[in-house]
Amino acid sequence: MNTRPFPAAGTDVSLLGFGAMRLPVIDGDATKIDEAEAIRMIRRAIDLGVSYVDTAYVYHGQTSEAVVGKALKDGYREKTLVATKMPFWIMKGPEEMAPTLDEQLKRLDVDFIDLYLLHDIEGGRWQTVRDWKMYEFLANAKAEGKIRFAGFSFHGESPAMFKEVLDAYPWDFCQIQLNYMDTHIQAGLEGYEYAAAKGVPIIIMEPLKGGKLTDTLPESVQRFWDTLPQKRTPAEWALRWVANLPGVTTILSGMSTMAQVEENVRILSDADAGELTAEELDVIEKAAAEYRRLIAYSCTACKYCLPCTAGINIPLIMNLRNSWDLFDRNPKLKGEWKMFANPPASACIECGKCEPLCPQHLPIIQALKESAAIYE
Ligand SMILES: NC(=O)c1ccc[n+]([C@@H]2O[C@H](COP(=O)([O-])OP(=O)(O)OC[C@H]3O[C@@H](n4cnc5c(N)ncnc54)[C@H](OP(=O)(O)O)[C@@H]3O)[C@@H](O)[C@H]2O)c1
Structure with a gap:
């Protein structure tokens, strides 16, 4: 597995990180994780060199952290960094921050969390972050030894907002959505370049646009891939596009099958920054433009919109x-x-x-x- 430096941790981390938001489930019910298979997959990924596992309080109807905790038993905790996130937008007030962190430590059954993020800063939530003095809370949690590094994940409106958040505090790392289609929304490439220039480790989420850049391939997009001498799956091109960026530290993918774990490990054990040719980058840009032309709504199926009042999926x-x-x-x-x-x-x-x-x-x-x- 390729690794990249995470200077604050005094260690390198794996280029592929395991996103525990799309674990295998039973009967299509996102709240019923197939625990045995999920644990097998997380451990297999770690055995193959993955050293970053990302979960959150809210994933899989609040069951993901506990399953990750179980996967990290039997010596796996020592082999990986574990990241989770504070869902401040479901809290009534700042007094809920400390008990929530304690609950997360219990769910994960760990003494400390390596990477703790303010989950999904965007819109009015940025004001809440400041009003509740969340950065002070994070600094205290560090001092108490409950977390090692403080960061945030960002789905905000613009690169300008991302820069404002990034500059507001001495964050240890940040997490942004980036794939070859989403270069101009949220933090985008502009935000990526800004964080990279500041030397802040950048963790990437949704590199395959939640799976959209994989299987449901329109013919007009496939035609672009077919022009390249090198034959690769669409998922591989998408992951390699992100890996090509030298400022990226870790790429999280939410793998839902063992085959995806194996494939993504293979790809990111081999992909290096700056390795894509000008021809390949040009074709990827053309494929992106074609997708953009065809896709009416850029939904990544993250399910943040659920539950719907009327029960609509x-x-x-x-x-x-x-x-x-x-x-x-x-x-x-x-x-x-x-x-x-x-x-x-x-x-x-x-x-x-x-x-x-x-x-x-x-x-x-x-x-x-x-x-x-x-x-x-
Ligand atoms: N902080 C936040 O606000 C936030 C938001 C979103 C995500 N995240 C984190 O970031 C992680 C990564 O985001 P993501 O889950 O959206 O990642 P992603 O890699 O863009 O999408 C994951 C989906 O892509 C498909 N996939 C993965 N590998 C594949 C392969 N080799 N071939 C074909 N399809 C493949 C699977 O879809 P199918 O299941 O349909 O096969 C999988 O569920 C999440 O799991 C979560 O930990 C954080």
């Missing part, structure tokens, strides 16, 4: 909405809609709870209306 509806354009309005999609879209998009009561929760800032209500018009 919003990520699934978004996927079907996008598929309508991506797959040339294939009639099979109507069958999928009938089978899976229950309740249907027309059940939306426009309460508006979902939209402020979407890290991609998508107009979900509009997308639901369009989906209803297409499919119903």
